[in-house]
Structures are given as structure tokens and as C-alpha cells.
Amino acid sequence: MLKVALTGNIGSGKSTIAKFFEDCGFYVYDADKIIKDFYKERGEVYERILEIFGRGILLEDGIIDTKKLADIVFSDKEKLLILEKVTHSALYNKLEQIFKTLPKNAVAIVEASLVLEKKSKGKYDFVVLVYAPYEVCKLRSLARGMTQEDFERRWRNQMNPEEKLKQADYIVDNSGDIEKAKERVKTLCKTFKLFAEFQR
Numbered sequence: 001m002l003k004v005a006l007t008g009n010i011g012s013g014k015s016t017i018a019k020f021f022e023d024c025g026f027y028v029y030d031a032d033k034i035i036k037d038f039y040k041e042r043g044e045v046y047e048r049i050l051e052i053f054g055r056g057i058l059l060e061d062g063i064i065d066t067k068k069l070a071d072i073v074f075s076d077k078e079k080l081l082i083l084e085k086v087t088h089s090a091l092y093n094k095l096e097q098i099f100k101t102l103p104k105n106a107v108a109i110v111e112a113s114l115v116l117e118k119k120s121k122g123k124y125d126f127v128v129l130v131y132a133p134y135e136v137c138k139l140r141s142l143a144r145g146m147t148q149e150d151f152e153r154r155w156r157n158q159m160n161p162e163e164k165l166k167q168a169d170y171i172v173d174n175s176g177d178i179e180k181a182k183e184r185v186k187t188l189c190k191t192f193k194l195f196a197e198f199q200r
Contacts, residue, residue, distance in 0.1 A: 001099065001106040002196040003123070007115040008130030009158050010151065011137030013174040013181075017130045018111045020182050024189035027102055031112035034094055035087045039064040045090045052082060074153045088118065105199075107192045116167050117159050125195070128188065129168035131161055132175040 006021065008014045015030070022028040038045035040063060049057070049064065053072060059065045073080040099108060110124070121127050132140075134155070141151045165171060170188055174181045 001102055001104055001108060002125050002192055002199060003099065004107065004109050004192060005115045005121070005124040005127045006109050006111045006130065007113060007127060007164070007168070008132070008174075009137050009161050009164075010113065010154050011139075011141040012130045012132040012161070013140065014111050014113070014130045016178070017128075017172050017174060017181060017185060018109060020185040021109045021189065024107075024186070024193075026107040026109050026189070026192070028109045028111065029095065029098065031091055031110060034091055036066065038087065038090055039066065045086060048086050049083070052086070053079075070150075074150075074157065080157065084114070084118070088114075088120075092120075092123065105196045107196050113158065116164055117157075121167070126169040126192075127167070128170045128172060129161075129164050130172050130174050131165060132173075133161065136175050137161075 006014055006018055008017075018028050018030070035045075039049070040046075042062070046064065049069075053069065057065055057068050057072070069083070073083050095110060102108060109128075112120075115121060115124070115127060137155070138148075138151055142148060170191075172181055172184045172188070
């Protein structure tokens with residue numbers, strides 16, 4: 001099977017591009033959703049986070065308040081690194097379990113923001129970058145209700161997209177024409193299907 005990371009900065013449109021890959025018949029997984037599910041499951045990850053950050057991050061129903069947790073970690077680099085160590089370790093364990101259940105010729109797309117920042121490229125066969133420049137990403141993020149302060153602190157935690165262009169295996173330019181982006185994904189789908197068949 002083929003493992004492909006779909007990465008890009010906040011506001012670049014990863015989820016939109018992920019849907020196009022899903023339309024190709026690929027298996028698509030959202031790393032952020034998997035991590036949020038850990039928070040809801042109240043299992044090992046949930047307990048570990050409470051040990052580190054205390055019960056003050058819980059909502060009344062006992063679910064982790066992700067906004068409160070984000071406020072803590074994005075204002076303290078050390079705490080952010082601790083949280084990422086816990087969640088990313090659990091994420092990749094979960095993904096490996098999932099991959100074992102897929103057909104041999106499957107293409108698995110993992111939508112994840114920090115693949116290049118965390119030097120996780122080696123866990124995948126290819127990295128696809130969804131590219132959009134800073135101003136486009138900011139406008140999209142603000143349009144969906146994010147404050148400028150929240151956008152800026154998240155952006156600072158990510159590598160500059162122009163730097164990511166040098167490290168990605170494939171690029172989907174999502175800075176403007178969505179139909180061109182969709183056509184680019186269709187081309188990549190054909191390429192990845194061939195690679196997956198070759199790997200069987």
C-alpha cells in the first residue's frame with residue numbers, strides 16, 4: 001500500500017483537497033480528528049493530558065476543552081512540545097493499526113499539518129503540500145471565524161510555506177483557482193494508483 005501525507009499551513013485548504021482525494025477512492029484520514037477523538041475517548045491519551053495540564057482544561061461534561069488547551073500550549077512553547085509528543089506518538093500508533101486493515105493496493109492519505117516541522121516525512125512514501133501564501137491563508141482563516149491573534153500564533157508554529165515547497169514531493173497550488181487544484185489532484189490520483197499497484 002501507499003502512504004501519502006497531505007500537509008500545508010493553516011488556511012491552505014487541506015480539507016478541501018483531502019475531499020478531492022477521497023473522491024478518487026482513496027482512504028483519507030484527518031490527523032486532527034483522530035487526536036480530538038482521543039480527547040473524547042477518555043483513554044490513555046486523555047488521562048496523560050490531564051496528568052500534565054490538570055482538570056482545569058475540562059468542560060462540565062468531562063470532555064477536554066480544546067480551545068482552553070490551545071490557549072495554554074500556544075502561549076508556552078515547552079508545553080506545546082509536551083502535548084505534541086503525547087498526541088503524535090498515539091496518532092502514529094493508531095494509524096499503523098488502521099493501515100494493517102487496508103488492502104495491499106490501497107492508497108492512504110493522511111491530512112496532517114506538521115509533517116515537515118516534526119520531521120515525520122520518513123513515515124510516508126510521499127508528501128503532498130497544499131500550497132497557499134500567507135495572505136490567502138490568513139483571509140481564509142479569518143473568514144471562518146478565527147481571530148487574527150489565534151491565526152498568527154498558530155502560523156508562527158508552522159514552517160513558512162515557501163520553505164515547505166522545497167521539501168514536498170508533490171505540490172497542489174490552492175492559492176486561487178479551485179478547478180485547477182482539483183485537476184492537479186486528479187493527476188496525482190493516477191500517479192499514486194500506479195505506485196500502489198507497483199508496490200503490491
